[in-house]
Amino acid sequence: MPLIVVQLRSHDFLCRNIFKLQPHASALYGGSCSIQLAQARSASSVPLHPSYSSLCTPIMLCSTIVNRVFGQINASAISPAGVRCVAMSASGTRRVAVVGGGVSGLHCAYVLSKQGHAVTVFDMGKFAPGKTTWKGLQFDHGLQFVRPVSDAFRAICEEWLAAGALARWDEEAAVRYDARSGTATPRAQWQQQQQQQQQGAASDAGFLDVLDPGPLYVGCPSSDAITSHLAAASHAAVRNDVKVAKAVYDASSRKWLLEGAVRSPSRTLSDVKQQPPVTPWNLGVFDGLVLADKMTGCSGTPGYVELSGTTAGNKMQQAMSQVGSTPLLALLMAYQPEEVPLEQQAAAAAAAGQDAQQQQQHAKPVLELPFDAAAVVNSQEIQWLCMDSRKPGRARADGMQCLVALSTAEFAATLVQRASDGSLPRQTPELLAKMVPPMFAAVQRVLAPLLPDGKLREPGFVQVHRWGAALPAKAFGSACLKAQTAQLAACGDFCLGGGIENAVLSGQAAAEAMCEMLAAADSA
Numbered sequence: 001m002p003l004i005v006v007q008l009r010s011h012d013f014l015c016r017n018i019f020k021l022q023p024h025a026s027a028l029y030g031g032s033c034s035i036q037l038a039q040a041r042s043a044s045s046v047p048l049h050p051s052y053s054s055l056c057t058p059i060m061l062c063s064t065i066v067n068r069v070f071g072q073i074n075a076s077a078i079s080p081a082g083v084r085c086v087a088m089s090a091s092g093t094r095r096v097a098v099v100g101g102g103v104s105g106l107h108c109a110y111v112l113s114k115q116g117h118a119v120t121v122f123d124m125g126k127f128a129p130g131k132t133t134w135k136g137l138q139f140d141h142g143l144q145f146v147r148p149v150s151d152a153f154r155a156i157c158e159e160w161l162a163a164g165a166l167a168r169w170d171e172e173a174a175v176r177y178d179a180r181s182g183t184a185t186p187r188a189q190w191q192q193q194q195q196q197q198q199q200g201a202a203s204d205a206g207f208l209d210v211l212d213p214g215p216l217y218v219g220c221p222s223s224d225a226i227t228s229h230l231a232a233a234s235h236a237a238v239r240n241d242v243k244v245a246k247a248v249y250d251a252s253s254r255k256w257l258l259e260g261a262v263r264s265p266s267r268t269l270s271d272v273k274q275q276p277p278v279t280p281w282n283l284g285v286f287d288g289l290v291l292a293d294k295m296t297g298c299s300g301t302p303g304y305v306e307l308s309g310t311t312a313g314n315k316m317q318q319a320m321s322q323v324g325s326t327p328l329l330a331l332l333m334a335y336q337p338e339e340v341p342l343e344q345q346a347a348a349a350a351a352a353g354q355d356a357q358q359q360q361q362h363a364k365p366v367l368e369l370p371f372d373a374a375a376v377v378n379s380q381e382i383q384w385l386c387m388d389s390r391k392p393g394r395a396r397a398d399g400m401q402c403l404v405a406l407s408t409a410e411f412a413a414t415l416v417q418r419a420s421d422g423s424l425p426r427q428t429p430e431l432l433a434k435m436v437p438p439m440f441a442a443v444q445r446v447l448a449p450l451l452p453d454g455k456l457r458e459p460g461f462v463q464v465h466r467w468g469a470a471l472p473a474k475a476f477g478s479a480c481l482k483a484q485t486a487q488l489a490a491c492g493d494f495c496l497g498g499g500i501e502n503a504v505l506s507g508q509a510a511a512e513a514m515c516e517m518l519a520a521a522d523s524a
């Protein structure tokens with residue numbers, strides 16, 4: 001007789017229902033959770049992920065008994081070798097899997113959790129999205145700023161601000177910088193000029209419209225503080241280094257079975273991204289599934305999730321794969337402050353009527369730019385410059401200056417193509433290193449009008465980060481996608497357009513759609 005693995009959500013649930021299960025179980029294992037897990041695993045051809053030892057209590061029951069106890073479970077197999085997985089949870093609470101732990105997926109998880117659902121977020125990356133650290137240095141290589149436009153997102157930003165995940169950024173921190181003339185126009189002045197211009201005249205508000213009116217915020221102490229806050233506030237189980245590779249929908253039980261690959265110490269991130277996964281892990285059984293990244297719908301990309309059991313889901317993936325995306329390169333540079341010679345220190349102190357000790361000008365910054373951040377215009381190569389170490393809360397005792405430059409999409413595409421000699425580009429250290437000199441030269445060209453001899457000093461640390469799919473080429477046009485018949489939704493910045501606000505509002509819409517679908521499934 002085939003075996004069934006029943007994953008009970010908690011020990012508490014098991015205890016409350018044990019009297020119902022005990023008389024019917026052909027084998028209801030007692031003892032510790034790990035013994036039950038080992039027994040469940042040995043009966044299953046798909047290994048259970050070890051993290052489930054804390055989340056679920058698997059028990060073994062024969063299928064006829066489970067059918068008698070929980071009438072809704074159908075005997076048709078949804079995983080190989082006659083092993084069936086079902087998820088039980090406390091009444092009203094449903095288990096939802098979110099594939100993608102960016103802001104969209106995590107905000108979706110946050111909203112779903114607030115509605116009482118048990119959410120697991122899977123992300124194939126490490127938990128520090130958008131940040132590079134190196135020997136005590138820190139750079140936002142992804143999200144640079146937050147500029148809320150809608151009332152809904154303003155309210156969310158207020159929450160993040162109160163939680164300390166965001167800090168208010170001086171509205172004049174970002175300027176419009178003309179790379180041809182070297183002119184820096186303050187944001188307020190540019191906005192005034194726009195108002196005076198004829199209505200309807202095309203205006204370029206710079207990288208992600210940073211120059212348009214509205215308050216500016218930054219992640220505090222770095223951009224990943226936002227995702228960390230969402231993960232903590234949602235109480236979702238966040239599983240990093242886990243790639244979801246396959247999701248099977250069983251229409252009769254209305255459950256999703258997820259399989260994927262888990263990064264172990266011996267496996268690299270590119271191993272995890274490999275398709276098909278080296279070892280398919282059973283990642284659990286869920287009542288609803290949210291795909292929170294465009295990649296999950298695009299076959300041939302590292303994030304593709306093979307969906308089966310739902311044609312509506314396959315159609316949704318087809319629609320997702322139609323949305324193109326654009327690449328970006330981020331150049332990260334760090335400058336050690338320059339030592340001021342003793343005689344210069346003394347002269348400066350004398351001029352100021354102080355002694356050298358008081359003056360404390362032992363070191364001076366190497367880069368003296370007339371802005372903290374700049375939306376660059378009149379450059380085909382660079383579109384954004386930001387002194388990361390000047391963002392709120394990031395001042396450094398050692399005076400180190402951390403500068404971030406973002407390329408244009410076209411320049412990124414050209415450099416990647418050139419560096420990879422026309423073969424398929426990969427994120428290898430060698431490939432990235434090849435892109436450092438041309439990116440550095442481009443930044444030098446942009447800053448040349450501000451530099452005494454047109455030359456930018458060589459930084460002490462320099463690195464390129466490549467974003468293969470940085471921003472959607474165009475928006476899909478609706479806040480989220482859904483497949484009602486399979487409790488399936490999709491969200492991400494591809495829905496409403498690039499930028500954190502669109503990503504978050506899409507996650508919100510997917511969560512609301514999921515709640516409706518789960519309620520409809522319950523009452524069907």
Ligand SMILES: Cc1cc2nc3c(=O)[nH]c(=O)nc-3n(C[C@H](O)[C@H](O)[C@H](O)COP(=O)(O)OP(=O)(O)OC[C@H]3O[C@@H](n4cnc5c(N)ncnc54)[C@H](O)[C@@H]3O)c2cc1C
Pocket residue numbers: 099100101102103104105122123124125129141142143144145146147208242243244245292293295296302303304305328330406467469470471491492493494497498499500501503
């Ligand atoms: C360099 C750069 C700078 C930016 N600056 C700004 C800015 O200043 N202001 C602004 O508003 N916006 C900015 N953006 C845009 C903004 O960061 C994005 O629009 C937003 O973060 C997208 O969030 P998301 O959740 O939709 O997607 P993502 O953040 O891409 O999250 C999707 C996640 O899904 C995971 N994933 C995919 N497939 C799978 C799978 N099968 N299994 C497990 N995990 C999977 C991925 O690992 C990824 O972490 C910037 C973007 C870039 C690239």
